[in-house]
Amino acid sequence: MIRHKGGKKKNHQRKGERRRFKYPRTAINIGMGIAILFVFGFEYRYMLTIHDTADESESDSSSTTPLNKTRLNVDLVSHRIGMVPRRILRSESLHETDAFLHGIHPVERKFYQTHPRVVALGDKGTVKKLSQVVIMSRKRSLNMTLSSIIPNSPGEAPLLDFERPFFEECEQLVYPRIHPTCNALHEKHVESDATLISTAGSWRTTWRIEGDEVAMKMLNYARSFDEKSVYAHAVDAMVMDQLTSSPYTVNEYGFCGQSVLTEWASMSGRDHVKSYDVKNRARLKMARDLARGLADLQAFHHLHSYHTTNRTALFAHNDINIANTIYVNGMVKWNDFNIGIFLRNEKNNMAQACGSPVWYKGDLWRSPEEVKNLSYVEVEQADIYGFGNVLYQVMTRHQPWTHHEPVGKLSEEDVADRKRIGRWPTIPEKYKNTSKVEIITLYAATVSCFHPDPQKRPTAFELANAFEIVYDRLKNKERVGRMLLGQLFFSKR
Structure with a gap:
């Protein structure tokens, strides 16, 4: 019987031998796996x-x-x-x-x-x-050099006379820092993974990265890789980084040099407001969200609550118009912060705000004080005038000075002449006389933003608070009268 099972006994012995080596071999395999993972983890790349x-x-x-x-x-x-x-x-x-x-x-x-x-x-x-x-x-x-931070003084050009007080006599209120993530951008291969979407940007071209559903903006070939561009795109990245927690500004996923990865937009904000499918309540919510975003921008952090209006502005977008908004996941967000300005106070009197130099022209969109060729303006209040242009389009679906003027579309020179004497774009009477509270609210807010005196315009924080109150009252089915709207939007007049 033993002889008959000799072969089986041998097999049992072999199994026993394998059994004795089972645990040491497992340990060796685990160790080798860890070593392989560790070795592959050391992936060095030369980035810049x-x-x-x-x-x-x-x-x-x-x-x-x-x-x-x-x-x-x-x-x-x-x-x-x-x-x-x-x-x-x-x-x-x-x-x-x-x-x-x-x-x-x-x-x-x-x-x-x-x-x-x-x-x-x-x-x-x-x-x-x-x-x-x-x-x-x-x-x-x-x-x-000081010229490194001057948006319109490329290279080693000296400060212009009108710029000197802003940089030499005024102290910046906030000094943000930048956090580049070059690896995230260098992992993207534009030729194989991206589709060119737009070359219309004044500074950068836009690519869509396939699979990740993100947008990559890269320096336009017509632009020079100079200090002016470097500073502008650093500001753009700093704002998105600082406002990561704000749902009302575009999200940034990576930044390096003059390129940036941001969330992909399904359409522009301008195209979205033109749609007749957007109902009045949705337009009021859009205005509220944009006001919240503008308040976040000027406070330079996500406020969470918008019922406190006596806040200090630290930053100004400096290019508020509907073209600088995008539509993402059912919400219109602010975008393009590269000509923004960090606000300053006088060095000898930090309680006194400094005006900001006017570097850019644009009679169709700019505030009356900028159109008048003033060297210095309260740029945060110039943002409010620009926000009036945005509200005009949210309300009427058209940009100001074009569709509703009695004499037809105006030239930029005609628009500038009207702004210099304190006139604002024509708003059809139907928006003023309607019984729809959402439209009356948009009308009141738009007119308040168009006031020719910057001091009599509401602040971004006051606008965010006013829209918050109206929207919440309508949501709770409470009455909103014209007297309340006057108190909310015209308290400074």
């Missing part, structure tokens, strides 16, 4: 080059330390480092942008903390192991 100019008196050409070289090429390592703590690669500031915002004088020298996402890889070749990756010095010196 930063040129750091050190003081010649501090430089040592014979030194092998990267930070002591007069000209240094520093490669950025990808954030795909498997086991590296994420904090190494997170960012607090970008020293170049800090210099833009602080406005360093050519002869002035300041120190800024290094961007924590920037790491030095050394002088030679590809990094083979993590121990070779070193965080750059905590402090670096950087020279920047």
Whole structure:
């Protein structure tokens, strides 16, 4: 019987042998799997080059330390480092942008903390192991000219006379920081993954990234890669980054240099308001949401509550019109912040706000004070006039000065002449005399924004509060009378 089962016994022995090695082999397999994942986690990519100019008196050409070289090429390592703590690669500031915002004088020298996402890889070749990756010095010196932050002074051009008080006598109220995510953009391949959507932008072309349903904006080929463009797109990215929690501004998914990834819009805000399918209550909600977004922009953070109206404006969009809105997931959002202005107060009296220089023309959209060629305006209140143009289109489906003028469409020169004498676009009587509360509310808000005196226009915070009150009362089926609308929108007159 034993002999008869000898073969089986041998098989049992083989099984026993396999059984004895079962757990050690499992451990080995797990270890190999972890090792493979760890190795593949170290995916280094050369993203861009930063040129750091050190003081010649501090430089040592014979030194092998990267930070002591007069000209240094520093490669950025990808954030795909498997086991590296994420904090190494997170960012607090970008020293170049800090210099833009602080406005360093050519002869002035300041120190800024290094961007924590920037790491030095050394002088030679590809990094083979993590121990070779070193965080750059905590402090670096950087020279920047004042012209770097002047939107219309490209290159090394000096400040214009009318610009000097704004930069030399006024202190910026907020100094935001920028957080580039270059890897997110460099992973996108425009030729194979993207479709060109528009080249109509004055600064950037727009591409649609297939699969991800995001938009990529890249510098227009006709534009120069200069300080003016760098600053403008840094402002655009900072605003989207700062207002990430606001549902009323476009979402940013990545930023690097002069390119940005944002959420994909199903249509422009201008096309959406033209639709006759948008009912009156939806138009009132649209106006409320846009007012909330404008309040968030000027406060430079998401307010959450809009019932407090005595807030300080820190930022102005400086180009409020319906063309700078997009329609995303049932909501119209603000977009394109690259000519925005960070507001300033007088250095000797921080309670006194400084006016802002007028850099851009546009008689059809700009406020009367800008059309009058004033050197300085309250740009946050100029935004309110622009918001009146937007409300006009939300209410009538047409842009002002075109469809409803008794003499027909006006030229920009005719529009400018009318604005100089305090006239606003013609609004048909049917919008004033209607019994529909939503339309009467839009009419009252539009007229209040068009006041020729900036001081008598409502603020963004007052508009957001007023729309909030009206919308909530209608939602709760409470009465909204003309007297209440007068108190909400015309309290300054």
